[in-house]
Amino acid sequence: MGETGCGKSVTAHSVMGLIPVPPGRIVGGTVTFGKHGNLLDLKEEEMQKLRGKEMSMIFQDPMSSLNPVFTAGFQVEEAIVTHDRHISKKDLLSRVVGLFKKVNISDPEKSVHSYPHMLSGGMKQRVMIAMGLSCGPKLIIADEPTTALDVSIQAQILTLLKKLQKEEGSSVLLISHDLGVIAAMAKNVAVMYAGSIVEYAPVSDLFQQPMHPYTKGLLGAIPRLDRDIERLAVIPGTLPNLFDLPEGCKFRERCSEALEICASVRPRLIEIEPGHEVACHACARDR
Amino acid sequence: MLRFIFRRLLLLIPVLIGVSIVAFLILHLAPGDPAQMMGGIEASEADLIMLRQKFGLDRPLPVQYFMFLKGMFTGELLSLRYESPVMEVIWPRLKNTLALASVSIVIAVLIGVTAGVLSAVKRKTWMDYTATVFALLGISMPVFWWGLLLMLLFSVKLMWLPSGGMGTPLHYILPSIVLGTASAGIIARMTRSSMLDVLRQDYITTATAKGLSRRLVVGRHALRNAMIPTVTVVGLQFGQLLAGAVLTETVFSWPGVGRLLVTSILARDYPVVQTSLVLIAAFFVLVNLAVDVLYAVLDPRVRYHG
Amino acid sequence: MGSRDSRAMLVLRRIGRNPVALLGLIIIIVYIGVALFAPILAPHDPIDQNLSKSFAPLSAENPLGCDEFGRDILSRIIFGARTSLIIQVFSVLIALVTGVFLGAVGGYFGGWLDEGIMRVMDILLAFPGILLALAIVAVLGPDLKNLIIAIGIYSIPQFARITRGSVITVKQSEYVTAARAIGESHFVTIMRYVLPNAISPIIIQTTLRMATVLLTAAGLGFLGLGVQPPQPEWGTMLSTARMYLRSAPLVAVFPGVSIMIVVLGFNFLGDGLQDALNPRLKD
Amino acid sequence: MHVLEIDNLVKHFPRGGLFGGEKNPVRAVDGVSLALGRGETLGIVGESGSGKSTVGLLSLGLIPKTSGTILFMGKPVDEFEGKELILFRRKAQIVFQNPFASLNPRMIIRDIIGRVLEIHDIVPKSQIAGKVGALLQEVGLRGDQASRYPHEFSGGQRQRIAVARALASGPEFIILDEPTSALDVSVQAQILNLLGDLQQARGHAYIFISHNLAVIRHVSHRVAVMYLGKLMETAPKEAIFSRPVHPYTRALLASVPKPFVTDEDIESKVIAGDIPSPTNPPSGCRFHTRCSFCIGVCEEAEPAWREVAPKHFVACHRAEEWI
Numbered sequence A: 001m002g003e004t005g006c007g008k009s010v011t012a013h014s015v016m017g018l019i020p021v022p023p024g025r026i027v028g029g030t031v032t033f034g035k036h037g038n039l040l041d042l043k044e045e046e047m048q049k050l051r052g053k054e055m056s057m058i059f060q061d062p063m064s065s066l067n068p069v070f071t072a073g074f075q076v077e078e079a080i081v082t083h084d085r086h087i088s089k090k091d092l093l094s095r096v097v098g099l100f101k102k103v104n105i106s107d108p109e110k111s112v113h114s115y116p117h118m119l120s121g122g123m124k125q126r127v128m129i130a131m132g133l134s135c136g137p138k139l140i141i142a143d144e145p146t147t148a149l150d151v152s153i154q155a156q157i158l159t160l161l162k163k164l165q166k167e168e169g170s171s172v173l174l175i176s177h178d179l180g181v182i183a184a185m186a187k188n189v190a191v192m193y194a195g196s197i198v199e200y201a202p203v204s205d206l207f208q209q210p211m212h213p214y215t216k217g218l219l220g221a222i223p224r225l226d227r228d229i230e231r232l233a234v235i236p237g238t239l240p241n242l243f244d245l246p247e248g249c250k251f252r253e254r255c256s257e258a259l260e261i262c263a264s265v266r267p268r269l270i271e272i273e274p275g276h277e278v279a280c281h282a283c284a285r286d287r
Numbered sequence B: 001m002l003r004f005i006f007r008r009l010l011l012l013i014p015v016l017i018g019v020s021i022v023a024f025l026i027l028h029l030a031p032g033d034p035a036q037m038m039g040g041i042e043a044s045e046a047d048l049i050m051l052r053q054k055f056g057l058d059r060p061l062p063v064q065y066f067m068f069l070k071g072m073f074t075g076e077l078l079s080l081r082y083e084s085p086v087m088e089v090i091w092p093r094l095k096n097t098l099a100l101a102s103v104s105i106v107i108a109v110l111i112g113v114t115a116g117v118l119s120a121v122k123r124k125t126w127m128d129y130t131a132t133v134f135a136l137l138g139i140s141m142p143v144f145w146w147g148l149l150l151m152l153l154f155s156v157k158l159m160w161l162p163s164g165g166m167g168t169p170l171h172y173i174l175p176s177i178v179l180g181t182a183s184a185g186i187i188a189r190m191t192r193s194s195m196l197d198v199l200r201q202d203y204i205t206t207a208t209a210k211g212l213s214r215r216l217v218v219g220r221h222a223l224r225n226a227m228i229p230t231v232t233v234v235g236l237q238f239g240q241l242l243a244g245a246v247l248t249e250t251v252f253s254w255p256g257v258g259r260l261l262v263t264s265i266l267a268r269d270y271p272v273v274q275t276s277l278v279l280i281a282a283f284f285v286l287v288n289l290a291v292d293v294l295y296a297v298l299d300p301r302v303r304y305h306g
Numbered sequence C: 001m002g003s004r005d006s007r008a009m010l011v012l013r014r015i016g017r018n019p020v021a022l023l024g025l026i027i028i029i030v031y032i033g034v035a036l037f038a039p040i041l042a043p044h045d046p047i048d049q050n051l052s053k054s055f056a057p058l059s060a061e062n063p064l065g066c067d068e069f070g071r072d073i074l075s076r077i078i079f080g081a082r083t084s085l086i087i088q089v090f091s092v093l094i095a096l097v098t099g100v101f102l103g104a105v106g107g108y109f110g111g112w113l114d115e116g117i118m119r120v121m122d123i124l125l126a127f128p129g130i131l132l133a134l135a136i137v138a139v140l141g142p143d144l145k146n147l148i149i150a151i152g153i154y155s156i157p158q159f160a161r162i163t164r165g166s167v168i169t170v171k172q173s174e175y176v177t178a179a180r181a182i183g184e185s186h187f188v189t190i191m192r193y194v195l196p197n198a199i200s201p202i203i204i205q206t207t208l209r210m211a212t213v214l215l216t217a218a219g220l221g222f223l224g225l226g227v228q229p230p231q232p233e234w235g236t237m238l239s240t241a242r243m244y245l246r247s248a249p250l251v252a253v254f255p256g257v258s259i260m261i262v263v264l265g266f267n268f269l270g271d272g273l274q275d276a277l278n279p280r281l282k283d
Numbered sequence D: 001m002h003v004l005e006i007d008n009l010v011k012h013f014p015r016g017g018l019f020g021g022e023k024n025p026v027r028a029v030d031g032v033s034l035a036l037g038r039g040e041t042l043g044i045v046g047e048s049g050s051g052k053s054t055v056g057l058l059s060l061g062l063i064p065k066t067s068g069t070i071l072f073m074g075k076p077v078d079e080f081e082g083k084e085l086i087l088f089r090r091k092a093q094i095v096f097q098n099p100f101a102s103l104n105p106r107m108i109i110r111d112i113i114g115r116v117l118e119i120h121d122i123v124p125k126s127q128i129a130g131k132v133g134a135l136l137q138e139v140g141l142r143g144d145q146a147s148r149y150p151h152e153f154s155g156g157q158r159q160r161i162a163v164a165r166a167l168a169s170g171p172e173f174i175i176l177d178e179p180t181s182a183l184d185v186s187v188q189a190q191i192l193n194l195l196g197d198l199q200q201a202r203g204h205a206y207i208f209i210s211h212n213l214a215v216i217r218h219v220s221h222r223v224a225v226m227y228l229g230k231l232m233e234t235a236p237k238e239a240i241f242s243r244p245v246h247p248y249t250r251a252l253l254a255s256v257p258k259p260f261v262t263d264e265d266i267e268s269k270v271i272a273g274d275i276p277s278p279t280n281p282p283s284g285c286r287f288h289t290r291c292s293f294c295i296g297v298c299e300e301a302e303p304a305w306r307e308v309a310p311k312h313f314v315a316c317h318r319a320e321e322w323i
Helices: A008-016 A044-050 A072-083 A089-102 A121-133 A151-168 A179-185 A203-208 A213-221 A281-286 B002-029 B034-039 B045-054 B061-074 B086-121 B126-140 B143-157 B170-199 B202-209 B214-252 B257-266 B270-298 B300-305 C006-017 C019-036 C073-109 C111-125 C131-140 C144-171 C174-181 C186-222 C234-244 C250-276 D052-059 D082-091 D109-119 D125-138 D143-147 D155-167 D185-202 D213-219 D237-242 D247-255 D296-300
Strands: A055-058 A139-143 A171-175 A188-193 A196-202 A270-273 A276-278 D004-013 D026-036 D041-045 D067-072 D092-095 D173-177 D205-210 D222-227 D230-236 D305-309 D312-315
Touching: A008 A055, A008 A139, A008 A171, A055 A121, A055 B202, A072 A089, A072 A121, A089 A121, A121 A151, A151 A171, A151 A179, A151 D247, A171 A179, A179 A203, A188 A203, A188 A213, A196 A203, A196 A213, A213 D185, A270 A281, B002 B034, B002 B061, B002 B270, B002 C111, B002 C131, B034 B045, B061 B086, B061 B270, B086 B126, B086 B170, B086 B214, B086 B257, B086 B270, B126 B170, B126 C019, B126 C186, B126 C250, B143 B170, B143 B214, B143 C186, B143 C234, B143 C250, B170 B214, B202 B214, B214 B257, B214 B270, B214 C131, B214 C186, B257 B270, B257 C131, B270 C131, C006 C019, C006 C250, C019 C073, C019 C250, C073 C111, C073 C144, C073 C186, C073 C234, C073 C250, C111 C144, C131 C144, C131 C186, C144 C186, C174 C186, C174 D092, C186 C234, C186 C250, C234 C250, D004 D052, D026 D041, D026 D052, D026 D230, D041 D052, D041 D213, D052 D173, D052 D205, D082 D092, D092 D155, D109 D125, D109 D143, D109 D155, D125 D143, D125 D155, D155 D185, D185 D213, D205 D213, D222 D237, D222 D247, D230 D237, D230 D247
Parallel strands: A055 A139, A139 A171, D041 D205, D041 D222, D092 D173, D173 D205
Antiparallel strands: A188 A196, A196 A276, A270 A276, D004 D026, D004 D067, D222 D230, D230 D312, D305 D312
């Protein structure tokens, strides 16, 4: 979870090896993925074998993430054929129709032959989910999967994702700026700010007792549907310039609890309570 | 799909009528007596009277226009120079021009699309820069001069290729290269920019994310979309080739409609000039119709909504 | 920060960083300089004939040799730059003013007015490339003025189309609706909100059109339908040189090179502007 | 008197054209009646295709209506001309969703806001710069930022500028068309607080258009719920959020995932099916295709728009069952 520019999407793209190089460059760190080890050490061909098969991705805007000149069915078939070259034509089609049924696409036999522009936004996102599920991945990265959708369609897609996760046993890395979506979907939450994780906690802990001043500010800033709030809390100031980050804590200039040390030493994530990690000098001191 | 084509055909009619009116009016918009323009300064009074009668120049303009239209198709409209129906004069030459332009466009598309795709995929490498410079050179080369240079080298100095006329396939080589050069450059630039555009799209990331190789991502997902705007440019370029033929044919003495047009202008054979203009424009418009259809084949969004 | 011309500066900086565009700009500046100062730069009178020097080879006195009438080719090329620049500037000006007006009015107001304008443009565009200019010159008679008119008219549809497309895009943006909401008149909306934001493609088109126009003028000259001799014009020079191609091939080389370099200059700059003015590419 | 009164407003956008055959128009707004009181905030909430933004543009006479009436202070908006139109423009303003698109990129801030003062002759020419500075301060910016171009500001700052432009002429009401939808949560809070403060200080009315129910709850006095060009329900805020009547309102409220409520069972509350196309809306009640309380009559007859409780209007055949 995080706001624009916090680096949540870039993190996800890096895991999938989808950062275009150049201009992008991964300068350090590791991405450990099960038995495959550090993904950053893999060759492009090896990554290709993982993408779509072991890990797949669902993007924010279903309108633009499907290729307009190919049918929905073909684009899902492609994901299967890429990782299973020997599948027969008939099996392929029935598998795609099966997937379409699984993600509740209306009239799946017909829909496989539809071009993306003939489908609604919600249906397109279902096609993307079908594509993501096609090879039974261990990890599904969902990058703001419902941000471009209407409220009622969002609820459908979230429900679907939850149900499929239960059935398939995949892990889901859900990226969102919407605290409601996070609350409904997540088990554990990492809050990001200006390129780093500032807090990591089980979802109920995060909402019941947020620790990082940024998280607290964010929770106070959202209008509530379940009750009236007189005045919204405001985080003063703006995001620091990512080209010229300050020394010490990146949130210091907007923080009401800042200490002297915050100006010079960048805080690291520390487990303050079981399973609840925070990167904040003030929180660490108070405990 | 048929309805789509039919609708486009209907839309052509006003354009074609407009084209014929413009071609017809050109002679009348110029200051001075049209008969004098046809006859030239050396024409006698008797000649002028004869010309006025033959083309109905003393009758109201709308009447003249319909005489012109009718004469074009019935063969009543005669070339002043050849004294035979204009269509009979133009048609065989138009066929020669179309043959030349077709060979040229094939060359231009092959070179242009390949260069454009390579330069987009290898953006900011020496390959991209070389392709860019050559494309811009091609666009900037005066056709007639480029023709003269090639002729000088391959016909005059090396004597490998004929310097003019038509007949054997060898005769096609120089004129079609010369004619297609600029188009190849323009197609290359267009393909490059539309390819770069497409490569930025989200569905390209999707294709990569499902595990496709770079080759399939570019060759299947990107190329198909990038060709959509390129096809339009190819259609427009075909028109440029028909027009460019005026110069190329003059350089290589190609017996086509372009050369006919120039010699007819110099000989003040206006019926031939006007009819040639109408026919070339009509062909151009038809090619663009074909492009629209191809466009719809490539782009399902057009197919269902167009 | 906050400078009024920050955008123009940004574009200039981008051009400066693009070696191809920069080269184009330099070529154009030199070309304009040559055209303006032709009488000072040219070693001889471009029209002076001297049959004894017919096809004289390159020499110190005639650095590029002489043509069939013994006229100094270098001087003719220098004065030819002047002719070309006059044709380019005036014909593009005609097309720019008329085309932008028609395109802006059609695009902004839409409806039958737009429909009418665009149908007429379609008809003009149905005569591909040089043909329309050729036809106009054919009836008006070949001279400089008619050449400018012919080339001007045949360039109008391009400007009208590009302006219209750009205006329609800009018209849909919220700041134009906002302008209406605060009570701006249509005229002010077009002049202060729409056109300034629709200008980029028009600038690019103007630059590229300068290149096309020069090629067209030279082409007509080559066909004997352009500027008439003895007035020096590059295309016309090639037209006569062609007759002596076998005996004096060099005479045909220099005017062609001149055309190519100048056209290349405009195309280089236009290509660079296309990148520099692209709003998608941020600094 | 109401500031704005809309009665049976209809807007159809034609599609297709020459040789294309008559296609169904997009029925963006199809018989909407609303009234806006002085100093009031009316929230309009709906999903895409509901026509909520079109209502905003129609209210300002920025697009022509198909039928119905729009009255500003009792006078029809679309008949304003000349001086009257200018006066109306002064009294009715709008703030758009996308702060990156709503400010002319070729004008500096002083001109963007100054033009309003100039057109409506709010202050003498010599005082425009000073007045612009004051307006900027009122929306939380610095007066010396007036000589900058929009691209030098962040999204939140631009939205403040757009608000300042809307304020400049001292309007009676401002249409806020998804003014915070493009902003981050923390910036949204700043803008929502600002809008509230300004209304308290100046007393103008708002029509706040949004798809975000929580935001609507936070800002509105009264709420209108739209679906496919029709009003489903209008009521004072307390009623809409604590005693919603229309099945659509209820389902919509239920299907929003709520922060602080973890492990919620959203599955049982999902509205099934896709939103139908506004070019071909369902017969009878527009919501009947997705409604779990649909009975026979819903498919055939359009439900009457009626007051089921004080100031609480609903268009549902079964409304009375749920009061």
